[in-house]
Amino acid sequence: MSRRLRLGVLAAGLLATAALLAAAFLELPAFGGARHPYGDRAVEASLARHTANTVSAVNFDQRAFDTLGEETILFSAVLGTVVLLRQTRGEHREAPEPASVPPALRRYGLAALPVTLLTGLYVIAHGQLSPGGGFQGGVVVATAFHLLYVAVDYRALERVRPVGLYEIGDAAGEAAYVLLGAGGLLAGAAYLANVLPYGTFGTLASGGTVPLLNAAVGLEVSSAVVVLLAHFLRQALEIEGGGERE
Amino acid sequence: MSVLPYAIAGWIFLAGLYGLATSRDLVHAVGCLSVAQSSTYVLLLAVGYRRGGTAPVFSDVKPGVRVVDPVVQALALTDVVVGATVTALLLALVVQTAKRHGTVDPDELFELRG
Numbered sequence: 001m002s003r004r005l006r007l008g009v010l011a012a013g014l015l016a017t018a019a020l021l022a023a024a025f026l027e028l029p030a031f032g033g034a035r036h037p038y039g040d041r042a043v044e045a046s047l048a049r050h051t052a053n054t055v056s057a058v059n060f061d062q063r064a065f066d067t068l069g070e071e072t073i074l075f076s077a078v079l080g081t082v083v084l085l086r087q088t089r090g091e092h093r094e095a096p097e098p099a100s101v102p103p104a105l106r107r108y109g110l111a112a113l114p115v116t117l118l119t120g121l122y123v124i125a126h127g128q129l130s131p132g133g134g135f136q137g138g139v140v141v142a143t144a145f146h147l148l149y150v151a152v153d154y155r156a157l158e159r160v161r162p163v164g165l166y167e168i169g170d171a172a173g174e175a176a177y178v179l180l181g182a183g184g185l186l187a188g189a190a191y192l193a194n195v196l197p198y199g200t201f202g203t204l205a206s207g208g209t210v211p212l213l214n215a216a217v218g219l220e221v222s223s224a225v226v227v228l229l230a231h232f233l234r235q236a237l238e239i240e241g242g243g244e245r246e
Numbered sequence: 247m248s249v250l251p252y253a254i255a256g257w258i259f260l261a262g263l264y265g266l267a268t269s270r271d272l273v274h275a276v277g278c279l280s281v282a283q284s285s286t287y288v289l290l291l292a293v294g295y296r297r298g299g300t301a302p303v304f305s306d307v308k309p310g311v312r313v314v315d316p317v318v319q320a321l322a323l324t325d326v327v328v329g330a331t332v333t334a335l336l337l338a339l340v341v342q343t344a345k346r347h348g349t350v351d352p353d354e355l356f357e358l359r360g
Binding site for chain 1: 253263301304314316318
């Protein structure tokens with residue numbers, strides 16, 4: 001197919017999709033409207049279970065089973081990436097040369113590292129109280145370690161980041177979520193039901209199973225991001241010489 | 247003008263699709279897919295907006311205050327996570343393609359190779 005013909009087909013498709021979208025958008029409830037039946041019920045249920053952050057209550061209590069699916073997508077995608085980015089035949093590993101880093105960058109990176117790490121752990125631990133939770137905090141924690149790569153060099157990062165341990169962490173986070181769900185069955189309720197005492201509203205121990213599920217997700221996400229970046233970095237910096245390159 | 251936020255979501259989606267279809271570089275194509283996907287964040291948050299509403303977090307506002315819809319915000323979170331993981335997986339595939347074929351131009355990739 002020639003390039004012009006292809007662009008023509010594309011234009012027709014895009015115009016038709018645009019027309020369908022426009023027709024659908026005109027039928028949607030007006031932007032900013034007051035009627036949100038699901039939202040109102042979610043807020044009610046969240047307050048009844050002493051969870052201040054309604055988004056966390058939706059994700060880890062009302063829709064906890066869907067979040068298990070979401071976590072499993074993350075887990076399988078990491079597994080797939082690890083398999084794809086392995087060292088193949090004809091390739092060998094070479095330790096990368098240490099690079100020099102401007103002293104100001106090094107100082108800033110090393111000062112920011114503990115702050116970033118603490119912020120990440122805070123965001124995970126307060127997922128039931130304030131905006132954030134396991135997914136967001138997990139990414140912040142993983143970012144903290146990679147400040148070492150930016151501010152010092154690759155070998156410093158490798159020293160604090162034994163990838164095997166983080167692979168176990170990834171699996172342990174996923175397993176913890178599944179087992180916490182089974183706790184609901186043991187208590188005589190449904191799988192992933194919120195069976196723990198709801199605690200005092202607005203404190204760290206409120207929300208029943210929500211903080212525990214958040215912690216499990218935080219462990220999985222932080223480990224998963226570390227493992228993902230480790231494999232991409234190894235591919236970019238260490239693995240040399242493709243066998244079948246033309 | 248109440249349709250404008252939805253229209254913006256639609257425009258971002260179509261812009262991403264256009265980039266995806268005319269891409270000459272697989273890394274660029276993965277970026278375009280992310281653009282197309284990010285339109286769903288705009289659409290979800292636009293659907294859930296309530297005029298004058300604040301964030302649905304009751305740690306510093308009293309219960310009963312008008313808040314935006316938390317259900318679509320939770321869906322947007324799911325969306326972000328799945329989008330990020332799919333991007334990582336696709337980029338890993340691009341790395342393999344570049345290694346096996348020596349090119350990342352989709353127009354030059356026409357044969358299967360083991």
